[in-house]
Amino acid sequence: MSKNNKSNNSYTANVKVRDFYGTRKVFFIISIVLVAVSILSSFIFGVGISIEFKGGTIADYSYTGTVNENDLASAAKDVLGTNVRVQLGETFTGDTSASFTVSFSMDEPFTVELQDELMKTFTEKYPDSEIELLQCNDVAASAGKNFFGKCIVAASFAAIVLILYIAWRFKKISGWSAGLFAVVTLLHDLTTVYGAFVICGFEIDSNFMAVILTILGYSVNDTIVIYDRIRENQQLMPQNTPLVELVNTSLSQTMRRTIRTSITTITTMLIVTILAAIKGVDSILSFSIPLMIGMMVGCYSSLCFAPMLWTSWKTRKAEAKD
Helix, strand or coil: CCHHHHHHHHHCCCCCCCCCHHHHHHHHHHHHHHHHHHHHHHHHHCCCECHHHHCEEEEEEEECCCCCHHHHHHHHHHHHCCCEEEEECCCCCCCCCEEEEEEECCCCCCCHHHHHHHHHHHHHHCCCCCCEEEEEEEECHHHHHHHHHHHHHHHHHHHHHHHHHHHHHCHHHCHHHHHHHHHHHHHHHHHHHHHHHHHHCCCECHHHHHHHHHHHHHHHHHHHHHHHHHHHHHHHCCCCCCHHHHHHHHHHHHHHHHHHHHHHHHHHHHHHHHHHHHHCCHHHHHHHHHHHHHHHHHHHHHHHHHHHHHHHHHHHHHHHHC
């Protein structure tokens, strides 16, 4: 046995090397299906956009005792003829009353007559809760559009910086292509998160932007860890080690770490989701559920999608030269 083979066997003795590259077509098909379903969901289920981005009306009410968000939303929808979001607020300091917020968007103005009719409906549903209208404000869509635009600019700037950073950091393993495919993987993950919002019936709101930015950092971190292991193995393993073997070994070594980290984070969000579901806090569910889905997809794409894209590119490029 040659010295190179002995060194290679010694290095991978404690690792069961899995053939990730051999099943790359399965990974590619899974990713294509995920992206396709996410895009088609917009046409099948429709996209709900929060009044933060399309404008609308926000009305604040005070009450005593106990009310239910879903019951209030259903009653308000019957009166206004549009989807309504109700969110319970905090108890006022030094008082026994609390508040809830009704937000909606419709073509007609929220006239005094509609305000009175809605108040009458709330009072009939909860006669002992002493519900009173505190204030009513119209929300312009321009502020939400500006916020959305700034988030898009920030995400685009982050993608450019990411490509430049990976190109410099991993120049020994062809950094430009590694950075490019890391960004492609990010788009894959963010599209899937978008699909999760649409399929689950959540509105595109500030929670959506928070989940997007969280997944962006989470997925990039996992991908960079894997690239870093490939770079280290390139120096530790024999110089004539084939690229496919190098990548398969690196993925096999980082797989447990990546999965365990993801399981720990997802378990935490699952607990939050269960508690929010029990309490009926939809505002938390619209954050935790898509975030869990994004973390699972991010874990999968970091292991099975980004490295396979990069390896396929490098392999085809090498074959073309030959």
